[in-house]
Amino acid sequence: MIIVIKKDSPEKQVNNLISWIESQGLRVHISEGEYNSVLGLIGDTNKLDADLISGLDIVEAIKKVSDPFKKANRKFHPEDMVIDVGGVKIGGGNFAIMAGPCSVESDKQIIEIAKSVKKSGATLLRGGAFKPRTSPYDFQGLKAEGIDLLLKAKKETGMPIVTEIMNANHLPMFEEVDMIQVGARNMQNFELLKELGKIDKPILLKRGLANTMKELLMSAEYIMAGGNEKIILCERGIRTFETYTRNTLDLSAIPTLKEYTHLPIVIDPSHATGVSKLVKPMSLAATAAGADGLIIEVHNDPQHALCDGAQSLTPEQFDDVACSVQKIRKALKD
Ligand code: PEP
Ligand code: MN
Numbered sequence: 599m600i601i602v603i604k605k606d607s608p609e610k611q612v613n614n615l616i617s618w619i620e621s622q623g624l625r626v627h628i629s630e631g632e633y634n635s636v637l638g639l640i641g642d643t644n645k646l647d648a649d650l651i652s653g654l655d656i657v658e659a660i661k662k663v664s665d666p667f668k669k670a671n672r673k674f675h676p677e678d679m680v681i682d683v684g685g686v687k688i689g690g691g692n693f694a695i696m697a698g699p700c701s702v703e704s705d706k707q708i709i710e711i712a713k714s715v716k717k718s719g720a721t722l723l724r725g726g727a728f729k730p731r732t733s734p735y736d737f738q739g740l741k742a743e744g745i746d747l748l749l750k751a752k753k754e755t756g757m758p759i760v761t762e763i764m765n766a767n768h769l770p771m772f773e774e775v776d777m778i779q780v781g782a783r784n785m786q787n788f789e790l791l792k793e794l795g796k797i798d799k800p801i802l803l804k805r806g807l808a809n810t811m812k813e814l815l816m817s818a819e820y821i822m823a824g825g826n827e828k829i830i831l832c833e834r835g836i837r838t839f840e841t842y843t844r845n846t847l848d849l850s851a852i853p854t855l856k857e858y859t860h861l862p863i864v865i866d867p868s869h870a871t872g873v874s875k876l877v878k879p880m881s882l883a884a885t886a887a888g889a890d891g892l893i894i895e896v897h898n899d900p901q902h903a904l905c906d907g908a909q910s911l912t913p914e915q916f917d918d919v920a921c922s923v924q925k926i927r928k929a930l931k932d
Contacts, residue, residue, distance in 0.1 A: 599643040600661050600673050603635040607656035615654065622646060627668065629675040634658065638674030665858070667815045669822035670829070675860040681828050683800045684758025684776035686721045688830055689862030693927060694891035695920055696760055696864070698724035700906035701737065702744035710898050712751040714913035719920040722777070723748065723757040724893055728764045729905060730783045737904040742771055749774055760802055760893075766793035775799070782806050782834055782869070785817050795824015802893070804832040804866070807845070811855055818861060831855060831863045832893060835870030844872025844909070847880055852887045862890035868909045874900065877911055878919045885926040894919065 603612055612635070616626050619639060624646075627638035639646075643662075652660050663673050678690035688694045697720035702708045712723050727744025729737065740747065748759045758776035763769070764784065772778055777800040784790055785806035794801050801821055805814045818829045833852065835845025847870035855863050867880035881892050897903045897910035911919065 599639040599646065599648070600663055601637040601639070601651060602658040602660070603637065604656055604658045605634060607635075611654075611656050615651075615656065619646075627674050629677075631677050634676075636674060636676060638663075638668055638671070640668045665815075667812075667819040667859075669827060670815050670818040670859050670861060672856075672858060672860045677860060679827075679860045679862060681800050681830055681862060683722060683760070683830075686758055688864070689890045692890070693885075694722055694864070695720045695923065696722040696724045696891065696893040697896045697916060697920075699726075699897045699903065700868075700895050700910065701726040701729050701739050701904055702747050702761075703740070703904050705747055705750065707898060708747050708751045709754055711896055711913065712755045712757060714898070715896055715916060715920075716755050716757055718913070718917040719924065720894075720916075721757065723751055723755065723759045724779075724895075725751075725759070725761055726905070727761050728768065730762070730764055730781050731905070745771055745775065752776075763790070763794075766790050769793065769797070772799075777802050777830070780804060780817075785809055785814065788817075788820055791817055791820035792824055795821045795826045797826055798828075799826070800828040800830060801826065802830050802832055802864070804834050805836065805848075805851070807837045809836070811851055811858070815855070815859055818859070829861050830890070831859070831861050832866055833863065833870070834866035843870075843876065845870050847871060847884075849880075849883055849887050852884065852889050856888060864891035864893055865889045866893045868893070868895035868906070868911075872906075872909045874909055874911055874915065877909065878915075878922065881919050881923055882926050885923050886930065892923065 624641035629636045680690040697715040702725040729739035760777040762779040762781045779802040782804045838846040865884035867877045895910045896916045900907040900910040
């Protein structure tokens with residue numbers, strides 16, 4: 599249930615209402631908007647007397663929320679969420695481009711790529727240190743050393759970093775990481791999600807290979823229920839019967855998710871297609887469709903990349919994509 603509070607209602611009365619609701623065993627999520635405050639009630643609201651509440655002077659309206667996700671629900675938080683990732687804002691009109699290699703391979707590799715993507719307009723550096731590979735014999739990432747190298751690249755370029763976590767026991771290693779990625783394969787690792795709910799750090803939550811948008815929102819809810827509301831959703835392609843592309847990019851997820859949630863949504867055209875030449879058209883389409891950002895794989899030597907070379911852009915190709923994306927952004931504003 600949500601309760602819309604009338605503008606300029608006395609704080610004391612609002613607080614009394616909140617305390618009364620809490621005394622009924624419910625939790626209250628407060629969202630202060632420009633025009634109204636919204637109280638989102640979490641728990642079994644069946645026993646509440648809705649007529650009694652709607653009769654109060656300070657109450658403008660009450661609405662039942664039947665969706666199973668509450669904190670991630672736009673009804674609880676009508677305005678777009680803006681998330682600050684190490685000083686870079688994402689959401690609510692703030693567009694971010696994250697770029698970097700699939701995996702961190704060496705000092706030279708990550709620093710060279712970081713410098714070049716920054717020059718082209720990327721605002722965050724991506725790079726995998728722990729890699730979830732389909733084969734156990736493939737390169738699994740540099741692990742702790744990979745995180746150290748990302749931090750070094752951050753120091754040299756000033757770019758905040760985003761990197762994937764695969765195990766909650768690794769959290770101490772992520773202390774200085776600006777945003778933690780939950781990869782597609784872990785979207786429903788609920789124990790991991792619960793642990794991420796306890797920390798105060800932005801989470802990039804990728805949609806699973808075969809998960810619905812509702813399931814993605816329920817995974818966001820897992821993290822938010824623990825107290826961490828800084829979630830950025832990422833559509834990275836879903837598995838279909840198509841074989842010419844690695845996955846199928848579900849662009850409709852952008853406007854659809856935006857209807858249901860206030861959380862920012864970014865698109866990963868690299869994993870969505872698996873083909874470097876498709877990254878540009880999909881980046882432009884995603885930008886035009888209202889994405890809050892992009893996450894793109896860039897490698898200084900894609901042919902010799904230890905992971906995902908076929909979908910990685912060269913720094914020159916990335917520069918062209920970033921420049922065209924800015925043109926689309928400008929056209930959308932005009
Ligand atoms: C990645 O970002 O490198 C990655 C493994 O992504 P996904 O979880 O979307 O496959
Ligand atoms: Mn990759």
